[in-house]
Amino acid sequence: MKVDVLIIGGGPSGLTAADECLRHGRLPLVIEASLEWGGIARTVKWQGHRVDIGGHRFFTKDETVEKRWQEWLAADMIEVPRLSRIFYQGHFYSYPLKLVETLKNFGLVGSVRAMLSYLRARLVPVHPEVSFEDWVSNRFGWHLYRTFFKSYTEKVWGIPCTEIRADWAAQRIHGLSLGAAVLNSLSLKRNVRSLIKTFRYPRLGPGMMWERVARSVTSRGGQTWTQSEAIELHHAHGKVTEVLILKEGQTVGVEADEIVSTMPLGHLIRALRPQPPEEVLTASNNLKHRDFLIVTLAVRAQNLFPDNWLYIHDPQYKVGRVQNFRNWSAEMVGDPELSTLGMEYFCSRGDSLWEMTDEELIRLATEEMASLGLAAADAVKNGMVIRQLNAYPVYDSTYAENLAIVRRYLETLTNLATVGRSGMHRYNNQDHSMLSAMAAVQRMLGDPNADPWAVNTERSGHEEQVLKSSVNTIVGASP
Ligand SMILES: Cc1cc2nc3c(=O)[nH]c(=O)nc-3n(C[C@H](O)[C@H](O)[C@H](O)COP(=O)(O)OP(=O)(O)OC[C@H]3O[C@@H](n4cnc5c(N)ncnc54)[C@H](O)[C@@H]3O)c2cc1C
Structure with missing residues (x-):
């Protein structure tokens, strides 16, 4: 099959690219490997509750991004009072x-x-x-x-x-x-x-926005496929000629005039056929990520603590942050008698935390929650684990050099743009992902000055x- 623009990834950058294409009369196909829209900014639904991967505040200094948020969410964006504290050695610090x-x-x-x-x-x-x-x-x-x-x-x-x-x-x-x-x-x-003292937040979590954008893309003639993973990108004479997609167990070949990729750069490089030179493969393999686990606990209590989230600096605890989703939006919690806590663990695939079973993680989170004095262990009704791979692009001592090698190689493929967080190995916020996607589409439309790599949002300044x-x-x- 053939499309105008193929967009790999249905997170903020991929969906913004699709929206931008439609604003300029180009028909996109967005493929998303998972079942959900929104990437890291998705909202996971669990037993009537909604879980945010890390707690997404909406903040931008960019007018275009602001305009899009207004257009997509308008009255569904709420203003939330902000409170967060640090816990260290038995004390909370404001x-x-x-x-x-x-x-x-x-x-x-x-x-x-x-x-x-x-x-x-x-x-x-x-x-x-x-x-x-x-x-x-x-x-x-x-x-x-x-x-x-x-x-x-x-x-x-x-x-x-x-x-x-x-x-x-x-x-x-x-x-x-x-x-x-x-x-x-x-x-x-x-x-x-x-x-x-306040921040903005979609009343049903950040995924509310991205699910809405995905629906809008479809309603305007674009195509949106979930459970569809780009597995190979074939190229010849400086252009990507075909992308092989694993769609619900079947391999589908798609040709496109232009491709926008938001998949992690390492995965993209390894998916190219023929394979790039060894130097490029090595550089891309050395672009590392830190992963992330969220153990959500449903707790029988309404007012556990006043904060939106707590930072747990104390090294005695493995948990890094605790989100209290009721304090982000009451609608995130499906039962008025309960609170949901997101116990966040930073980890790396294969390490001792990552390797724990869900049951072990729920037990650990329950023990740590109780030991922190947030709620009694027997107040926990049940729990659920989300494993988020590639949450944080790591800026180690060699990343800039490796990124430059990968970028130089990708620039030889003239109909491929890489945008977004993992697509640019950039420790960013949603607004940066959106702006990089808009720049890629502008460039595709012929604006030589539009450059996703030149987008700088100072991590929103925030x-x-x-x-x-x-x-x-x-x-x-x-x-
Ligand atoms: C803990 C945490 C807290 C955060 N807090 C905030 C905040 O408060 N405010 C804020 O604005 N931002 C925040 N962010 C950042 C925000 O989540 C990202 O900027 C944003 O999600 C990046 O969007 P993206 O589309 O570039 O990438 P992603 O969100 O990573 O989306 C990429 C998508 O591509 C899909 N994909 C990957 N490979 C393939 C493939 N081969 N085929 C098909 N699909 C594929 C993935 O499944 C994913 O859905 C936070 C991030 C983290 C980790």
Whole structure:
């Protein structure tokens, strides 16, 4: 079969590309490997409840993205009061940090230790700054570094902070200092973003938006296939000539004038026939991802805690964050007598967490929830596990070099564009995925200045600002 545009992946970038094609009279076919629309921003339905993969706040500085969200969701977007705190060694720390509360939580000995370790770091800094640990502890002292940076960063990325490069910290949290954080916590010089007390959210979770876009694509003449995975891309003379799709157990060949891919770059490179040179294969294999597990617990209680989510920095717990979906939108919970908690575990396929059975994970999450004092273990009615592969593109010491090799090779295929989070190995938000997709379609339509790789949303400015807004620099926390 033959189509105008074949779009691989039904997440925010793929569906935005399809929508954009239709706005310009090109008929797309979107294929999605799973059963659901929305990619990482899907909403999983479970026993009348709705589960968000990580908690998706809707924030953008881009007018076009904003316009699309309005158009697609309008009255179904709700404004949610924001509250999140950090748990560390038996104490909850407000976000943004409050100086008096922080010192109280530290206690006299801890507060003195924090000050002395800060002074020591300023007087005798580690030199040269090689690792993330050197960089942050030089600026905050060991005590604050350990409480607010070390354990959480290590949970997210799965490697010791001594193995994360200092320039990564410099790039992501530059401009942050203890002085600024203290002023911020005293409200003397509040960072504008830290004053954001609400965020927007589709009342039925982020998938509500993407399911709606998928329906709209079909209603306007586009095609949308679920359970359809691109397994081979055949190419000749600098063009992709045919894509083989495994559709509900059958292999279907599709020819297209243009192809937009949002699949992980490593998978794309391995699916090309003939195969790219060894150097390109190796580079793409070295583009790594971190995976993610969400253990959802349905708990017999209505008001467990006031936060939308909690950060669990304490290394004693394996859980990294706890979402309280009722506090995102009451409609996420199917039973008014229950609350649903998303216990989030950062992991890598094949590691000890990933290898646990669902029953073991539900048991672990229940124990940790109870030990954190959030609810009694016997209040858990039941649980469910979601395994999200390729959640976080890893920015390790060689990723930029590997990405450049892969990009150079893909540029030789003139009717193929790669966009989105895994499609560009980019640690992004939905708005970046959408804008990269729009740019790819504009380029396809003949605008030589449109370039998905030039889209820069500063991760929406949002999380970066959050990072800088207090000592609560939850590096890599979300998305
Ligand atoms: C924990 C977490 C929290 C986040 N929080 C936020 C937030 O608060 N706000 C925000 O805006 N963003 C957030 N994000 C980021 C957001 O989820 C992503 O930016 C967005 O989902 C990326 O969309 P995408 O379409 O580029 O990729 P994806 O969402 O990864 O979608 C790609 C799709 O392609 C499909 N696919 C892959 N391979 C194939 C194949 N071979 N054939 C067919 N289909 C295929 C996949 O099944 C998937 O559905 C968060 C992300 C995470 C992990």
